[in-house]
Amino acid sequence: MTKTYKLPIGPAHVGLKEPVTAWLDIEGERIVDANVRPGAIHRGIEYMSRERNPIQCIFLAERVCGICSFSHSIAYAKAVEDAAQIATPVRAQYIRSLVLELERVHSHILWLSVACYSIGFDSAFHLGMALREKVMDALEALTGNRVNYAVTAIGGVRWDVTPEVDRCVRDLVAYYRNEFQPYYDAVINDPVVKARLRDVGVLPEADAVRLNAIGPTGRGSGLRADVRESSPYDAYADIPVKSIVPQDYFGECHGDVLDRYLVRLLEVYQSLDLLEKILDGLPAGPIAAFPKPVAGLAKMKMAEGFGYGCIEAPRGACTHAVELKKGDENLYMWKVCAPTYANSQAWPLMFIGNEIADAALIINSVDPCISCTERMIVTDRTTDRKAVYTKDELLKMSRQKTAELRRRMGK
Amino acid sequence: METYVGTDKKVTVKTAAEIEAMLKERLGDALTASEIREYKTGVCQLPAPHLLVTVTREKFLDLVDALGELDFPHFHVMSGNDDGETIRQISHFSLFRREGRGKEVTVTVTVHIPKNDLVIPSLHSRIPGIDYSEREMFEMLGIDHDGQPNKDLVFLPDGWDRSILPWRRDEKGPNGKNAPDGTPLVRELN
Numbered sequence: 001m002t003k004t005y006k007l008p009i010g011p012a013h014v015g016l017k018e019p020v021t022a023w024l025d026i027e028g029e030r031i032v033d034a035n036v037r038p039g040a041i042h043r044g045i046e047y048m049s050r051e052r053n054p055i056q057c058i059f060l061a062e063r064v065c066g067i068c069s070f071s072h073s074i075a076y077a078k079a080v081e082d083a084a085q086i087a088t089p090v091r092a093q094y095i096r097s098l099v100l101e102l103e104r105v106h107s108h109i110l111w112l113s114v115a116c117y118s119i120g121f122d123s124a125f126h127l128g129m130a131l132r133e134k135v136m137d138a139l140e141a142l143t144g145n146r147v148n149y150a151v152t153a154i155g156g157v158r159w160d161v162t163p164e165v166d167r168c169v170r171d172l173v174a175y176y177r178n179e180f181q182p183y184y185d186a187v188i189n190d191p192v193v194k195a196r197l198r199d200v201g202v203l204p205e206a207d208a209v210r211l212n213a214i215g216p217t218g219r220g221s222g223l224r225a226d227v228r229e230s231s232p233y234d235a236y237a238d239i240p241v242k243s244i245v246p247q248d249y250f251g252e253c254h255g256d257v258l259d260r261y262l263v264r265l266l267e268v269y270q271s272l273d274l275l276e277k278i279l280d281g282l283p284a285g286p287i288a289a290f291p292k293p294v295a296g297l298a299k300m301k302m303a304e305g306f307g308y309g310c311i312e313a314p315r316g317a318c319t320h321a322v323e324l325k326k327g328d329e330n331l332y333m334w335k336v337c338a339p340t341y342a343n344s345q346a347w348p349l350m351f352i353g354n355e356i357a358d359a360a361l362i363i364n365s366v367d368p369c370i371s372c373t374e375r376m377i378v379t380d381r382t383t384d385r386k387a388v389y390t391k392d393e394l395l396k397m398s399r400q401k402t403a404e405l406r407r408r409m410g411k
Numbered sequence: 412m413e414t415y416v417g418t419d420k421k422v423t424v425k426t427a428a429e430i431e432a433m434l435k436e437r438l439g440d441a442l443t444a445s446e447i448r449e450y451k452t453g454v455c456q457l458p459a460p461h462l463l464v465t466v467t468r469e470k471f472l473d474l475v476d477a478l479g480e481l482d483f484p485h486f487h488v489m490s491g492n493d494d495g496e497t498i499r500q501i502s503h504f505s506l507f508r509r510e511g512r513g514k515e516v517t518v519t520v521t522v523h524i525p526k527n528d529l530v531i532p533s534l535h536s537r538i539p540g541i542d543y544s545e546r547e548m549f550e551m552l553g554i555d556h557d558g559q560p561n562k563d564l565v566f567l568p569d570g571w572d573r574s575i576l577p578w579r580r581d582e583k584g585p586n587g588k589n590a591p592d593g594t595p596l597v598r599e600l601n
Contacts, residue, residue, distance in 0.1 A: 038543070039566040047577060047585075082450055090454055206416050212486050212540035223509060225485075230508045230515035237453025240512060283454055308461060308503065308519060310487065319487040319503060321519075335490030337503075342487070345540050 002027050008037075009359060022347055022363065026356060034351040036344055049334040054080045054154055054300050054324070055293055057331055061320070062148045064336055067110065070103045071313030072336065073152040075320040078233075080154050083307025083324045084300045091285040092156035097235035098169070098278045099142065099151060100311065101271045105176070106135040107314035108216075108264045108271075111364070115261060116187065118361050119196045120399030124187050131183060134175050141168045154296050156288030166279055173272045184265055192406045197258035201350040201362035204255050208346065215316020216267065217343045217365075219245050220260030222253035227312035239277045244270060257365040301329050315339035357401040360394050415479040415537060422482045424507050427460035427516045430481070434464060437477050441470035444521075457513065465521040472532045474520060475504075479537065482506045484518070486534075489544040491552045493580040497523040498552050500531060502544075524554060526581075533558035551578040 007024040025033035045064060049057045061076035062069040074096050081088060088096075113128025136146050142165045143149035151159050161169075187193055203213065208221035218225050227233070228241040244266045247253040290296035304326035310319045316339035323333035350362050425433070427447045434442055444465035449458035466474045478484045487503040500522045507514040524531055533556035534541045545556040546565040553576045555562075564571060570591055576583045577596075585596040 037563075037565075039564060039568060042566040042568070044577065078450075082448070088452075090452075093452055209416050209483050209485075210539050212538070225508045227508075227515075229512050230510070231459050231505070231517070232457055232513055233450075233452045233459060235453065237457035238455050281454070306463070306501075306519075308517065310505075310517070317487065321488070321490040321501065321503060323492065333490065333492045335488060335501075337488035341543060342540060345542060 029355045031351045031354050034348040036347050046334045049331040053329045058152050067107050068313045069148045070099050071318045075309040075311045075318045077152050078309030079307040079320040079322040083305050084303035086155045089286045090283045092287045093234035094282050095157045101274050104314045105271045108268050120402040138168050138172045155290050160287050196402050200257045200358050201365050202256045203346050203350050211346045212342045213346050214342050215339050216263045220263045221255035227317050235278050260365050357397040415483045424510050427462040438470050441467045461517040463519045468522050471522050486538050486541050529553050530555045535559050
């Protein structure tokens with residue numbers, strides 16, 4: 001007799017605006033259905049903004065996400081600038097793109113490493129985390145911070161690119177061009193990694209369109225969609241960016257975890273090229289529309305209307321919408337859409353037909369902010385028996401699957 | 412109406428002005444406001460077109476279907492606001508995001524819904540990825556989407572009193588109300 005189990009994966013990590021619990025229906029080891037339930041800890045950031053002015057809200061926006069903090073603050077700033085019709089100096093636009101690319105490099109290397117950790121490839125995990133330190137150092141050199149950079153201002157940025165920072169970023173580009181290849185080769189040429197990630201968590205292109213998949217999740221399904229290409233902004237208006245899709249590089253697209261992995265690997269190289277071009281083309285001029293924040297605040301207080309900002313964050317399009325009301329110092333309305341908001345809706349499709357041992361890997365494959373899958377409760381409907389799988393046990397199952405595969409492949 | 416995706420679907424790329432003209436012709440007076448913004452960036456001052464339209468509730472589906480004839484409307488998110496007598500639902504779409512450099516047109520669709528009849532047709536059968544946003548609008552503002560198969564909570568915690576609508580500014584909002592454990596939902600700053 002086939003037993004059906006119901007497995008909730010959650011609760012989610014507090015660093016996420018929309019934490020997610022995935023309820024999996026399983027028969028034996030196989031996932032037959034899935035339902036996603038976010039909302040374990042909604043922080044009410046949009047509500048909080050009603051009591052804060054647009055400058056104070058920059059710091060709220062930065063705290064929507066701990067990894068792509070800069071993406072959120074820039075999408076937010078662009079929305080406010082759109083509403084208040086504030087023109088950002090071109091040099092500031094370039095510096096924004098520079099930090100966005102640095103953030104993409106660190107976010108992608110982090111994810112690539114965590115995916116290796118999930119399948120038990122610890123050497124690649126440690127190598128990746130060691131490589132990532134270089135970009136964290138560069139971010140610290142530019143902004144003084146490693147996570148929440150506090151570099152955004154409405155109408156510009158707060159820190160300029162000095163010759164020292166220029167040298168630091170160029171060093172970083174040279175470093176990764178030399179050091180990233182061994183990592184790329186170690187992972188891509190490993191047959192066990194290929195066997196472990198190929199055809200797991202498949203999302204076909206048509207479903208990626210229907211479910212509004214964005215970023216590397218969509219591109220891993222062959223979708224040529226990148227905001228930097230389709231709607232170029234800031235430095236990308238001058239420097240063309242081409243969407244990276246697996247079929248262009250490998251002749252085929254499977255829409256699986258391996259394709260999402262490859263897209264991110266290649267995007268690290270793309271970001272290195274972009275960083276160099278941004279530095280080469282960095283125009284001279286001011287870095288902020290307002291020399292003093294209070295002048296900007298006065299302009300925003302007099303503004304009335306709706307504003308929209310959308311940029312390509314490491315995980316996909318990050319959308320912010322705001323509304324300002326004349327005479328009111330605080331934000332009248334604010335809506336944040338983190339990329340995981342869109343991509344997590346594709347999870348149920350990705351889960352179906354896969355094994356429990358792949359569940360953690362599939363969740364990770366869209367690079368959600370919930371890297372901490374805390375625990376799963378297994379309910380046996382036939383006997384009403386409950387068991388709890390901890391995160392460690394889930395990880396162990398994933399690693400055991402890799403070890404078994406390795407043994408069978410004689411590696 | 413099924414979803415807009417088809418294997419033989421041909422995309423017709425248009426500019427924001429052409430889309431606006433098409434919508435005006437199709438919808439007539441039902442299109443109560445429209446505006447085109449071009450936010451320019453970069454040294455080359457490349458414009459990013461943004462079409463903002465306001466449509467009556469009755470013609471909301473017709474408008475989205477008209478967009479769906481051109482390309483699958485990529486849905487970003489819905490925002491909304493309590494404007495007093497009405498609730499505003501703002502849907503953020505993009506067209507032509509797969510059609511190459513600089514082709515994307517952002518389309519923002521606003522609908523004003525009276526508070527005494529807070530219902531609007533759902534887009535779920537056309538754009539399945541709209542699920543979270545419609546449920547979010549329902550739990551936060553009370554907008555009921557006719558045709559949405561799942562009206563469960565999405566971002567609010569289990570056990571939430573559904574008569575409390577967190578984004579409302581009227582008596583249905585969270586001001587002065589308590590959570591199930593007795594703590595106030597809204598605390599004064601300072």
